[in-house]
Amino acid sequence: MGENRFRGRSxxxxxxxxxxxxxxxxxxxxxxxxxxxxxxxxELKRFRIDDSDFGVYEVFLExxxxxxxxxxxxxxxxxxxxxxxxxxxxxxxKKESYADTFNTLAGYNxxxxxxxxxxxxVCRWMEINGKAFAERNNLAVPPSFINAGDxxxxxxxxxxxxxxxxxxxxxxxxxxxxxxxxxxxxHGRTVHSKVQGLKIFNSVQVDLIAPPxxxxxxHYTREMKANGYKVRTFDSIETxxxxxxxxxxxxxxxxxxxxxxxxxxKIADSLRAKISFRQExxxxxxxxTIFYHPLPRHKEHPTIPTFLDSTSLNxxxxxxxxxxxxRIVLLGLTAGKLGDDFRGESEGGKHPDEPFIEEVAIDNNxxxxxxxxxxxxxSHGIVIDHICRGExxxxxxxxxxxxxxxxxxxxxxxxWITTSRENPDATKGIIFRPDREALTCSQIxxxxxxxxxxxxxxxxxxxxxxxxxxxxxxxxxNLDSISCKNNNCISHPAHGENIPAxxxxxxxxxxxxxxxxxxxxxxxxxK
Ligand code: NCD
Numbered sequence: 001m002g003e004n005r006f007r008g009r010s011x012x013x014x015x016x017x018x019x020x021x022x023x024x025x026x027x028x029x030x031x032x033x034x035x036x037x038x039x040x041x042x043e044l045k046r047f048r049i050d051d052s053d054f055g056v057y058e059v060f061l062e063x064x065x066x067x068x069x070x071x072x073x074x075x076x077x078x079x080x081x082x083x084x085x086x087x088x089x090x091x092x093x094k095k096e097s098y099a100d101t102f103n104t105l106a107g108y109n110x111x112x113x114x115x116x117x118x119x120x121x122v123c124r125w126m127e128i129n130g131k132a133f134a135e136r137n138n139l140a141v142p143p144s145f146i147n148a149g150d151x152x153x154x155x156x157x158x159x160x161x162x163x164x165x166x167x168x169x170x171x172x173x174x175x176x177x178x179x180x181x182x183x184x185x186x187h188g189r190t191v192h193s194k195v196q197g198l199k200i201f202n203s204v205q206v207d208l209i210a211p212p213x214x215x216x217x218x219h220y221t222r223e224m225k226a227n228g229y230k231v232r233t234f235d236s237i238e239t240x241x242x243x244x245x246x247x248x249x250x251x252x253x254x255x256x257x258x259x260x261x262x263x264x265x266k267i268a269d270s271l272r273a274k275i276s277f278r279q280e281x282x283x284x285x286x287x288x289t290i291f292y293h294p295l296p297r298h299k300e301h302p303t304i305p306t307f308l309d310s311t312s313l314n315x316x317x318x319x320x321x322x323x324x325x326x327r328i329v330l331l332g333l334t335a336g337k338l339g340d341d342f343r344g345e346s347e348g349g350k351h352p353d354e355p356f357i358e359e360v361a362i363d364n365n366x367x368x369x370x371x372x373x374x375x376x377x378x379s380h381g382i383v384i385d386h387i388c389r390g391e392x393x394x395x396x397x398x399x400x401x402x403x404x405x406x407x408x409x410x411x412x413x414x415x416w417i418t419t420s421r422e423n424p425d426a427t428k429g430i431i432f433r434p435d436r437e438a439l440t441c442s443q444i445x446x447x448x449x450x451x452x453x454x455x456x457x458x459x460x461x462x463x464x465x466x467x468x469x470x471x472x473x474x475x476x477x478n479l480d481s482i483s484c485k486n487n488n489c490i491s492h493p494a495h496g497e498n499i500p501a502x503x504x505x506x507x508x509x510x511x512x513x514x515x516x517x518x519x520x521x522x523x524x525x526x527k
Contacts, residue, residue: 005346007336008111010130010145012123013517014156014197020344022200026164028329028338029322036325047077047328049337054080055110056331059102060148061087061117066295066323067148067157071114074327078335083110097497098490102126103133106143112334113145120151121490121515125499144334151488152187152259153516158294159193161326163200165319166249169290176203180246182237183209183253183275183303185216187260190294191253195220196227204229207247209240211274213264214255219519236274241284248286249315252277252293252303276303290315356448356471360455362464371432371459378434381413383457384447386420387429393417396429399451402526403431406450406481407443411436444468449476450526472522476511477502482525489516501525 011017017025028047035043056075060068075082085105092101102113115123123145134142149155166177177198185191185208198204206229208216215233224231234240255271257264264271277291293304293316308314332338371383387403388396400415413433420426438458439447447456452472457464476482482501484491491499491513503511503525511520 004336004339005342006333006339008141008144009334010123010127011156011330012121012127012145012147012150013154014159014193016156017160018345018347019200021342021346022160022163024339024342024344025160025326025329025333026167028332029164029325030168032329033322033325047332047338049078049080049332049335051335052079052081053109054078054335055083055108056080056112056114057083057085057105057110058114058148059085059087059105059116061092061115061119062149064116064148066320067116067155068114070324071148071327071331073324074331077324077328078331078337080331080335081110095496098122098126099129099497102130102143102145106130106133106139107137111141111143112331113143114148115145115150116148117150117490118488119490119495120153120486120488121513121517122150123147124515125490125497146330146334149189151516152189152192152256154193155189155294156193156197157327157330158190158323159197160330161319161323162190162194162251162292162294163197164326165292165315165322167200168318168322169249169315174201176205177201177249178205178207178247180207180209180240180250181216181253182250184214184255185210185253186214187256188253191216191251192220194251195223198224198229199227205247206231207240208233209235209237209275211235211271213267213271214275237277237281238274241281246284246286246289248289250289250291252291252297252316254293254296254298254303272301272303276301277305277308279305279307285313289313292316292319295320354474356452356473357444358469358471360467360469362467371457371464377462378432378459379462381432381434381436381459382439383433383459384431384451385428385455385457387431387451387454389420389428389453390426393427396427399523400429400431402523403447403450406526407447409433409436438466444470445473446479446481449473449479449482449522452522472505472508474505475502476505476522476525477514481527483527484513484516484518485520485524486513486516486518489513489518491515 032047058068058071072082126145130143130145147154147156181191206224208231221231257268291304291313295316297304329338371378388399396417409431411433412435415431417427417429420428448470452470454470456468458466477500483493484501486492487494490497491501502514503520504514505511509521511522511525512518
């Protein structure tokens, strides 16, 4: 029997589970749902962890009904131990770190943590921290962390139940989906998880319906397009209905007023009007249209009015019912009770390290280029050349300053802006440091992260003896001069959690924070 690939896994973002793993989870959920419907109690036993020592902890730092209670009910089905941290009375209020809090609970034989927080990236950090804790304390399995919603980042378990519900309605056909996403696309973490989640369908058309104040952040729209989705945007339901390619699946979300500033609150009524459904819109809906909503809906200002509850548009109740079933299966997988027979791909979460320092051959037959320090040729030292090639002069100057600060290149020498010999139109920066000893490996790694595209020339006896071309590293970490710029990220220095910042490259000039996934250009990652 192969190793169970689900046991001990965390789910911080939807992409942590591969497409095939999600499909497997849906298969099991479908089976479970029909056993429930048919009342086959005996057969349900196969799904049950049935171990009163198996501990699941709910840590909810924001309010919740469905997510919290469905996990609780799922745990009760499993006949396992379910606890709930009384956050208000916990030592988090005495400025205890998240790491110390979760380590304490993990030490009491709790294996799964369901975490909802205002801060983003908590589960990713806890997954890393929990592994180290388990190792130090010889725990057989590291604790799993399941993200039950982190700020305005992601809500992967809601995404699982949403995908399951869409597929169920599609008769399990994954060919295509035409989905309208309506409401607070700016704060809506359930919407953000759809950016990667909808890849479960081969062809995806997404219509984004929100006034500019609530629009989907542009990096998510870019990612959707990069995933091959067709994306259109509309500022209200009314405008949307003025054209005739109307989606047959509508996913409503609530305006998250609690996360908005006073300025936006003043215009709350007009924002609501743009994203709330009205009786008069009924005539424009294509046959078989279904509405979904992660809930809650506001009792005084519902975006889906209650008169629709008893119509065939109501897909949100089945969606909510599926939540408990999905979470039963998810807990079963994390505990290793289910999943032994999974044979598919598990590519989720991998980030290959690519080489980023290239040694350039030095052609001794060609006349050796001489670097000068002002007027004198440099006989020993280093020259960092081709800094910010082709960029604006002011930008280059600012970046040279940043490089000097981060690399502490305060010694003798100079720096200036010039044009390249081969291409007089391309400006570039150069830093000269005569008499400076060659850089260590870790200094070169650091330099690559702050000066990608540059070359480093090591000069001895008036000759270039080594030349390195620096490329953008695929990971920037282990440096105290970097930090995430998202104030709501768990790793942001303002929260005092002492978390080492780490960035992963997603495209040539773009990095994301490993925890909260905020997009940064390479210049933005430096303090
Ligand atoms: C959502 C959430 O908390 O992200 N609800 C949910 O979990 N089903 C949506 C919301 O709060 O509006």
